[in-house]
Amino acid sequence: METVRVGIVGAGWMGHAHARAWQSNAPRGEVVAIADVSPERARHLAAQIADRAVPVFADLGTMLADADLDAVDICLPHHLHTDAILTAARASKAVLCEKPLCTTLDDAALIHKTLQETGTPFMAAHNQLFQPSLVEARRLLAAGILGKPFVIRSIEAGQNRGFAAKARPVEIGGGESPWVWRADPRRMGGGEVIDTGWHATYRLLALAGERPVEVAAMMDRFAVTQLAAEDTGVILVRFASGVIGEIITSWAFGMVGGWHFEVAAEHGSLAGGKTRLVHQLHSWPEPIEFAKLADDLPHTFASEVTHFLDVVQHGEPSQASFEHAARVLQVTLAAYTAAAEHCVVALPEDPTSPGVPAAGTTPAEVS
Ligand SMILES: NC(=O)c1ccc[n+]([C@@H]2O[C@H](COP(=O)([O-])OP(=O)(O)OC[C@H]3O[C@@H](n4cnc5c(N)ncnc54)[C@H](O)[C@@H]3O)[C@@H](O)[C@H]2O)c1
Incomplete structure (x- = not known):
């Protein structure tokens, strides 16, 4: 074809x-x-x-x-x-x-x-997945230069308090504004975590490159009061080899520095954002930085x-693939369960099977 x-x-x-x-x-x-x-x-x-x-x-x-x-x-x-x-x-x-x-x-x-x-x-x-800094970070990790990853953080956060102001048709002809269906949990499937948080979750899974086995989470609605659901989620993910992942995702705030991910590993650490990737072996005096002008970057949609x-x-x-996307959904829905029930959720191997609140977990006391 x-x-x-x-x-x-x-x-x-x-x-x-x-x-x-x-x-x-x-x-x-x-x-x-x-x-x-x-x-x-x-x-x-x-x-x-x-x-x-x-x-x-x-x-x-x-x-x-x-x-x-x-x-x-x-x-x-x-x-x-x-x-x-x-x-x-x-x-x-x-x-x-x-x-x-x-x-x-x-x-x-x-x-x-x-x-x-x-x-x-x-x-x-x-x-x-096609952001150059992420492609390069995955190449460095696969080459083993940093050794075994210990902790991986994935961040997708931006201040989005103009949500209400955006609740009118966008400048692309008539029809409903995308902010109207986003404020409806039935059509959205949740709140910010299943929407913008989805990017942070697939990025974390791509960096870890192995099966997630456990999820814990806390969520809240700090600032975007137009939402019936959360505007912020912090999610912890344990992977099969013991690697710990952390997702920070929000429409209530942006994070200083513009990093989208950080990896702390056996021999060194790295951090990546839209236009740069920095990595440093432990005890080396200076980090190595790759930077590119934003105008010069290939567009991720293309x-x-x-x-x-x-x-x-x-x-x-x-x-x-389908399996990759289904795993993102399994983690996301487990995070909603973990946050609602104050528990750790164990993830079955089949990505289409729901997480199971882990036996022996003590629900947090909330006064
Ligand atoms: N990858 C990204 O960075 C990114 C960014 C924004 C949105 N998205 C995703 O893109 C998707 C669309 O989001 P959006 O922001 O473009 O929303 P949107 O509301 O701007 O666009 C959705 C379109 O679907 C049309 N529509 C609704 N029901 C329909 C039906 N039954 N048949 C045909 N058309 C119908 C609407 O009229 C509207 O034009 C969502 O899944 C969203 O999560 C991804």
Whole structure:
């Protein structure tokens, strides 16, 4: 397949970002159809694709029936991911789906069964896996230069108190603002942790490169009062070899320094952010720093689509496979349980099985 013809469903904020990423991968990939419940928004996105007329549809089913597609790119609110993945897979289209995979582990099991039965290529849109500092950090860790990791921290935090001010249609045509469905836990699947925290969680799992076995968590709503759920989560994850992971994720605050991850290991430590990576062997006088100008960086959405094309066109293994995404969901939902029940949650090996509050854990006394 020389060109992968994709239909984007969901012409909102991410639909626009993904369309630009597809265009930067032309002619390997081309956006040939767009579906959105808001006709105005679908037309707005279609107009961004300047080189040809792109037909628009009111829903995924009609787009699949009327457009000649190889793949579907799902950019919908969270509660719609499961049905969209199942519908696209049953129509034999490769699937790229925005995070989170879905909002329940029962749905994840159904998605798994359907992907297997239909042989559908699948990739979760985990764009930050392609951030150069993370790619380089994983290379250093795999090469063993820092020795065995002991503690890994993953941070995804930004001050987002303008949530209410954003609760109006964004400048991409009519339709509902993305901040309205985000404030509805039923459509969101939770609060900040399942949304922005998802990035921090898949990053932590990618850096650890092994199975998480235990989760503890605390969450709160410190500042974003428009949310019915948490705006902040701090999550501890124990991995099979004993490595301890920590996730800090928030819409209530940003962290000084702009680090997205830190790894403390046997022979040295490293820290990475959007534009730099620093590592230092223990007792060496100076750290080694790689830095790049932000303008000079490859865009993570474009790199994500390039990888999806490698998966679809060349059968490369997906770096953001179903199993990887299901594991992120298992950790996320276990964190919600751990925070609500004040306990440590043990994670079964099957990523679609729910965590189990660990026997013998004493619930914290809360006065
Ligand atoms: N990777 C990232 O950095 C990142 C950033 C933002 C959002 N996201 C993810 O992207 C997805 C979409 O988020 P968003 O911020 O673009 O939301 P959005 O609200 O801007 O876009 C969603 C679009 O879906 C449309 N829609 C709703 N129901 C529909 C239906 N039944 N059929 C067709 N269209 C329908 C809406 O009209 C809207 O245009 C979410 O999963 C979100 O978590 C990822």
